[in-house]
Amino acid sequence: MIDLITTLAEAYGPVGQESGVRQTIEQLIKPYVDEIRTDPLGNLIAYKSGSSSENRIMLSAHMDEIGLMVTHIDENGFLRFQPLGGVGPWTSLGQRVRFADGTVGAVSSEKLKDIKELEFDKMFIDIGATSAGEAQQKVRIGSVACFDRTVAVQGKRLSGKALDDRVGCAVLVEALRRLEAPVSDVYAVFSVHEEVGARGAGPAAYSIDPTVGIAIDVTPTGDTPEGEKLPVKLGEGVAIKVKDSSLLTHPKVKEHLAELAEKAGIKHQYEVLGYGGTDAGTIHTIRAGIPSGAISIPVRYVHTPVEMVDLDDVEAAVELTCALLESPVPDLA
Numbered sequence: 002m003i004d005l006i007t008t009l010a011e012a013y014g015p016v017g018q019e020s021g022v023r024q025t026i027e028q029l030i031k032p033y034v035d036e037i038r039t040d041p042l043g044n045l046i047a048y049k050s051g052s053s054s055e056n057r058i059m060l061s062a063h064m065d066e067i068g069l070m071v072t073h074i075d076e077n078g079f080l081r082f083q084p085l086g087g088v089g090p091w092t093s094l095g096q097r098v099r100f101a102d103g104t105v106g107a108v109s110s111e112k113l114k115d116i117k118e119l120e121f122d123k124m125f126i127d128i129g130a131t132s133a134g135e136a137q138q139k140v141r142i143g144s145v146a147c148f149d150r151t152v153a154v155q156g157k158r159l160s161g162k163a164l165d166d167r168v169g170c171a172v173l174v175e176a177l178r179r180l181e182a183p184v185s186d187v188y189a190v191f192s193v194h195e196e197v198g199a200r201g202a203g204p205a206a207y208s209i210d211p212t213v214g215i216a217i218d219v220t221p222t223g224d225t226p227e228g229e230k231l232p233v234k235l236g237e238g239v240a241i242k243v244k245d246s247s248l249l250t251h252p253k254v255k256e257h258l259a260e261l262a263e264k265a266g267i268k269h270q271y272e273v274l275g276y277g278g279t280d281a282g283t284i285h286t287i288r289a290g291i292p293s294g295a296i297s298i299p300v301r302y303v304h305t306p307v308e309m310v311d312l313d314d315v316e317a318a319v320e321l322t323c324a325l326l327e328s329p330v331p332d333l334a
């Protein structure tokens with residue numbers, strides 16, 4: 002599991018540039034699914050038939066990560082940029098970032114009188130170029146960088162960039178590997194464009210028309226010093242989403258997930274979030290409405306290069322995903 006998470010998290014794949022991650026995932030899941038396709042937006046959709054084709058379960062984990070997009074190249078080769086997804090100026094400052102071709106850059110800022118003045122329009126990326134011409138040999142307007150960071154493993158805790166949501170991708174890959182006898186038809190979606198408003202999962206859900214939709218994504222924790230008051234804690238198990246600002250989990254879906262976790266003795270907790278969203282926020286609004294929920298993996302420091310997850314929570318998320326797929330879908334009416 003550590004190797005799988007590391008491979009996926011360290012890959013380059015900002016919003017709109019998911020093809021490398023997609024190829025890696027496609028190779029990983031090929032032996033375990035019946036069909037696999039990439040849709041027009043770039044979502045990877047894998048199908049595995051169940052013993053009954055009465056219901057279709059769609060699971061969605063997003064491949065994209067937050068990034069920085071080049072907006073201007075100055076005469077000395079410094080790059081101005083805008084955030085792609087929920088990146089903050091504070092978490093970008095002092096970071097090394099990496100472009101698709103491997104070009105790395107240092108993120109810095111103009112001299113500020115007060116650090117509170119730190120905003121993206123005062124910041125730049127230095128790729129070591131000495132002129133606009135030299136910079137343009139490596140990057141263009143619209144080129145996108147992601148954080149450049151390897152995964153660190155300390156005991157059960159992993160930290161690195163893009164665990165949002167490559168750890169969710171890893172959970173879904175591992176669940177497909179372990180899955181023995183799915184009851185319903187399974188559609189495993191590795192989606193694009195989540196970080197700019199869960200745009201990829203909607204068209205995927207439209208084409209699949211699932212009975213139930215489940216996002217597999219991360220959720221912030223409330224267990225750091227003087228941190229936010231949030232119910233989820235790292236290491237306390239997989240989180241079953243109750244709500245975020247994009248979704249109120251369908252009550253029967255929430256109950257079903259909770260019952261499965263209880264029956265199988267899977268350590269779990271409940272997520273109530275006042276902001277944020279996942280693919281489920283989009284999936285539930287598609288067609289005539291799709292009962293949806295989310296299997297959440299607790300993460301600290303979300304949208305920074307040092308996102309942190311606990312392997313026991315990851316394992317619990319894999320087990321809950323398998324339990325869901327190996328049980329019939331209850332009556333959701």
Ligand SMILES: [Zn+2]
Nearest residue numbers: 165166218219
């Ligand atoms: Zn996410």
